Amino acid sequence: MNEGHPGTQAAAGPAAGPDDGRGRATVLVVEDEPSIADVLAITLRFHHFDVMTAGTVREALAMASRTRPDCALLDVMLPDGDGRALGQELRTRMPDLALVFLTARDAPAEVVGALGFGDDYITKPFNIDEVVARIGAVLRRVRPHDVLPQRPPLRYGDLELDETTYVVRREGGTVQLTPTEYALLRFLVRNGGRVVPKEQLLRHVWNIEHSAESTVVETYISYLRRKLDQVGPPLITTRRGVGYGLAGSTA
Template identity: 45%
Template sequence: MTSAPVNEQGPRRAILGQLPRMYRADGSPIRVLLVDDERALTNLVRMALRYEGWEIDTAHDAAEAVAMYRANPPDLLVLDIMLPDMDGFGVLAEIRASGPYTPILFLTARDSVVDRVTGLTAGGDDYMTKPFSLEELVARLRGLLRRSAYLTPSDDETLRVGDLFLDATSREVKRGDDTVALTSTEFELLRYLMRNQGKAVTRQEILRRVWEYEFGGKSSIVDLYVSYLRKKIDAGREPLLHTVRGVGYMLRSPR
């Protein structure tokens, strides 16, 4: 596998002193399970995440990862796809079938569109490819925590666009009578679009408001998530989610 390049100052500036530390709702440290068979990489990432004040457990194969997850479910899971005994998609399937919801970020050298689609549609919340920046990894994990249900402050916001309904307290989404299952990232993307119904929003606006990170102009991640969201809310129905050519996206009621 390809190890991550390290910018010694960039990650330290982001991790130390610029951003407030994040904790679980009860004030205890965030717990991360890091799964990768490359020990040099897990040591590097563990060191970076410890600057955040988080507790890090590591597993180097699928069996160890599933056993550790079931024994003590973490708040975040960072998961490689290429593991020696079973691929990361299999690990994801076992975890999603048997455990509580945990935000999952794939961190892998496999960068094909098929792999990204498989990982995200199977229930992954984000996807990063190697080589990678530690600063960006930390930013994405912090974003996942902000979007995850247990850290999101409860409110009584309900939103409707046509027959699409979103309840922020229960985090329930329905299209007509059908419940729509969304990952935390898809939920926040939909909530942002529904709050701005009838308004064209740019990809950069979506990145700033949903991911809370610029990603160095990598707006293709927005297109990827919009395509997944469109399949879940518009499949077989009159479309609500529209592409505004040259601008971005808009959610609007049928005319």
């Protein structure tokens, strides 16, 4: 499984989990490979989704009957049946359920067949950031009024982060960020008055404790700088031996 940029961890920071005012959106993950199911569940929970996991068609139907999910992320090849047939059954029971298929099959006929009644189709090996982003996008598209509340934007100087659509704007232009990049920038903005230590960024954005040797922070800071500096003056600052902040911030 490809987990995205170098150094991306399974529990990337919260970015895409919608909240409908009734509680966090619920995703039913149906995947028979435990390691993949665990990565998906950990990441989605850290992105503010509630998650149920099942490894078979039988388990998935039982879970869906007890707790109605907002979205189902379905592996196509399951031990006791076809994920597409499961998707059709779930959609029959819950017409407003968002369906995203996850599979190693990428033949055009397979994709067209799944998208005939599903909402999106992701192939393995997958990018974990992309899975989170596409689930959020499907929920916004399929259930915009039920799932997404209106939240005031976060602002810092000429930077604006839309907490409803997860769009970033600067100098009147739009900056396209991955969910993890967005989570990192949001944490810096929320701490805009000070320099944030690397250890704190690892803990709050990636849920990593005591990993001073990790280069994931430096890697993502470089991604952010590359994108943000294209539409405005340098914004992210480095305090050597301390951490990172935004222009004008203090320790």
